[in-house]
Amino acid sequence: MRKIAFTPGTRSLSYLFNDLTDVFKFRASEKLPVSRSEKLSWTDISAAKKEEVNARIPSEWLIPEDLLPPTSQTKVDDFVATSGFFTEGEIKITASSATDITANIVAGTWTAEEVTKAFCKSAAVSHQLVNSLTYTQFPEAITAAKELDEEFSKTGKPRGPLHGVPVSLKDNINIKGAPSTIGFVAYANEKEEKNSYLVDLLVELGAIIYVKTNVPTAMMMAETVNNIFGTTTNPLNRKLTPGGSSGGESALIASYGSPLGVGTDIGGSLRLPASTTGLFTVRFSGNRLPNFDFKAGMPGQEAIVSVQGPIARTLDDVILYSKSIIDSEPWFKDPKLYPIPWREIQLPQKLKFAIIWDDGYVRVTPPIQRALETTVAKLKNSGHEVVEWDNKPIGKVYNLLRRLFTADGGKTIRSQLEKGEEPAPKFMDNFLQSQEIGVYDVWQLQRERNQIWKEWLDQWNEIEGLDGIIMAAAPYISAKHSKYTHAGYTGLFNLLDYSVAVFPCGVIGDRDIDVRKADEPPELNDVDKATREEYDPNEIHGLPVGLQLIGRKLQEEKVLAMVGRVLEAVNAI
Template identity: 40%
Template sequence: MSSKDWKTICAERKKKQLDSMPPEWIIDPPKSPYGSVQHVPEECGLLTTRELEITNTTDVDILLNMLATGVWSSVEVTTAFYKRAIIAQQLTNCLTEIFIDRALARAKELDTYLQEHGKVMGPLHGLPISLKDQFRIKGLETIMGYAAWVGEVSQVDSVLVEMLYELGAIPFVRTNVPQTLVWGETYNHVFGRTTNPFNRYMTPGGSSGGEGALVAMRGSPLGVGTDIGGSVRIPAAFCGLYTLRPSYERLPYANAVNAQEGQESISSALGPMANSLCAVKRFTKAIIDGKPWKKDPLVVKKPWSHEEYALSEHGDGVGMCFAIMWDNEVVKPHPPLIRAMELTKKALEAVGHKVVDWTPHKHLEIYENSERIYTADDGYDYRVECEKSGEPLIASMKLQDEQTHHYPLEKSMAKTILGEIKHLSAYELWQLQKEKRILRKSHLDYWESTASTTGTGRPVDAIISPAVASLACPHGTNSDAFYTSLCNALDLASTVFPVMFSDKELDTKPPPHKFRNNEDEAIYNLYDAELFHGLPVGLQLIGRTQEEEAVIAMTEVVDKALKAYKRV
């Protein structure tokens, strides 16, 4: 460990990052911390007409076809996205590692391969892919928001990075995370705070918030984040993106770094984030077709199932029954989310699907069980990493706050329901894991019992719900994660998809309801129709364990129905 104090370490590392940006790519960003910056890439003058065409191509299938046929070279596509990523960095502070020369050398290698062999190197040939700052890349630092990790250069690639190289992709930037990874927002002492490009006063979510902001700015055609409690789905919802949270061990996590390593009752999962649903499918299928179980011993040996993607267990996609969870009975969602669910219901019914209400099952028990598992070490892991440099543990994500150094997850609802958080013994943790299995079985039985009410002869095909109780909110106010962490606790494959934008005229604040807990009251008081106007509104689709193919396909059904309904 360096003898320098942590503030000096952070300042020097931030300067190194700034120095890695080409001077000719520096723009004059808007000074106001408020409002959208989505228009800046089009107007700043840095990107050529062709570069704007490339980076505005959100359909990854089109992008990959242009690369495969040589219409666009890998070098020019990578350069275009790199320039736009650097613009996004100046506007939202979304990046950590920038390695332009290395990425362009890889792109040149792919162009040469296409010319010499007349074919692509793999299914992701020439595609620049951004990565959350957990995925090791040999020869580069993996800092993950800790001052103590500055200067730790990786000697290996994570399995995901190995596979991306084999599939023809180009890892080209890494993105910002919160210190400890456990926040639904994105801020650390090394690289600073990431903001939401739709309104920089708001958070992009977390912990994959850097990915969310970058991809929303179209600074990357496809990003990869991780999710242990909602960390790809929350940023996707806040930033208007598509994403997938796969089941435990479906996609390769080996050799990536993490917080709380060794906690395996609720496993973290990696997931793609993009502006198109086809990108989510392309990435997931490419990784699974690459047989990741040959590189990561924990990955389930399950090849991509064309039959499941064709929805063979869901009526072949015809006349399905979706359930809507209007409210998880823990925290009531904000008005724009209610309107989004109403719109989704109408869209599905308009194309012949049935929509029923979903009554939550044992949610408070599941919440308490999962929170006690997450906090079983009473923050010991985080304190150890901070103590290595003397860096303080961040206790609030607010823009201006008085730091008090207690466990980051000690939020209002957790304190109300759990009481004091304590360091558990091994035996106490075993009892929680036992209880978790019982709760998963109970929830499965409950889901199966819906077969008697759907009218299809099958249980509910999927559940549609909010991903978060609010939209992107002011920094330091995102306390809700149970709509997403429910899926982590039960290991339910799930996606997030954009629906619409909030509207202050349509999404007025309702009168107070009977509050269930402190957080429910805080979320209600947070909502202001004017403040939240114009923000993306996304929803979550929840399927079954190890049902990634069907969950992607059902999300395509919902997405297609919504687009058709909005055109009418």
């Protein structure tokens, strides 16, 4: 039997189905044809899992050889619209927002079935181009869509505000009977016994669940790579990362394989992916959106809480998802949630923002600097007030973040790596080389965290009438694989537990404008130096810049409303 290793952007997948033998068929169903005494290596498990995902792609959705972009073609986010592999109807559906999808289905323009089929096909194509998926249930999704159409035909009423919307899920959200690998070989073939509550809730709201998406090992990296499924690439430039840990989501949505996705964020895991791919997202403060039964990379670590949230191509879709979940009163099912209903916000005509130009540790690259300067100028032109924020306290936060995340000495992550007998990824060194500390020391760290909370609250209150803060999501738009070395711009607000949105600010990277200046200030440290040296204006050419808008704790509705107001300013003629 000829061995075939599928890698995105090669011809191997199209031949896979001609060469599948009973061995691979058994592997895809997890009935591995090995003797009881023989134990599969992690590389065997990885190969089988990749084949399992690929084998579930129908042959008619395999990209024909004459249409398959060569590996040298870096931009593939326009493949659905320009390749000729999709019908005009499919192109229109997959380019639509979740908000418009529901409206068209309810109006009778589309059916949930044809919408679901279109997105199943585009998700399959996305995977072939950027390696975005870890699990698919295309037949089940199409069946669910047909049942939704039958229900709508009988009742004349949509099931809920997400009626007919295909929703993609990050790998750590449990679907009954499917693995939640969270990037560990040990969990590659462990089927979850029940759905996460959110999955059942989404179905109640009318959504169609159809795929799960790739994550880095333990979901603790600003890129998306693991020993099972490999590396997910950025469809805007496949030489670059789509961020992490919700990078499979951002890559899928940016390549039009999903209209709306759900991810999680513990250090920027929603905001970094959104910023690298021109998408919208919001990081809720802890205990507003349900996630208590998601699979965690470091279960029990709650000094810095992980939160779930939406990622989409429009602000309206982020609001639609957020309001739909909160309106369902999830605090009656998730024991950690605050019973805070959705609040309608009336903003003043003129807002007051503070600007953080950089974090004092790694300075921003030229396109990010230009985006900040342009956004500030346009806000002022629209009558809003912008003041400076003192970034000196940020260094204290970074030091505490590292100590809190490694308080167990890497024991949790190490045990999961050892269970799967897989090598430790290089990016896990900070965890695996740390020293475990005792309960007393953890309590002292949490006291320090609480004091930092108070210091930031005082600093905010000292600026009279301050509505929000604007800051870059990262010092760069994106980075080469293995070179995304600084996630502090987002992690800062995880420790503070602030409400934060990321939005594309309208500035696009330009190789002719966004060049390094001859009079740059001295490097701050080795990471700052490496960031400057790695910067290549050619790689970011044409890529959108995402910025963060930060509000106070539990002010998600206001933050999203302020993003709308900022977009009015930056889009004003």
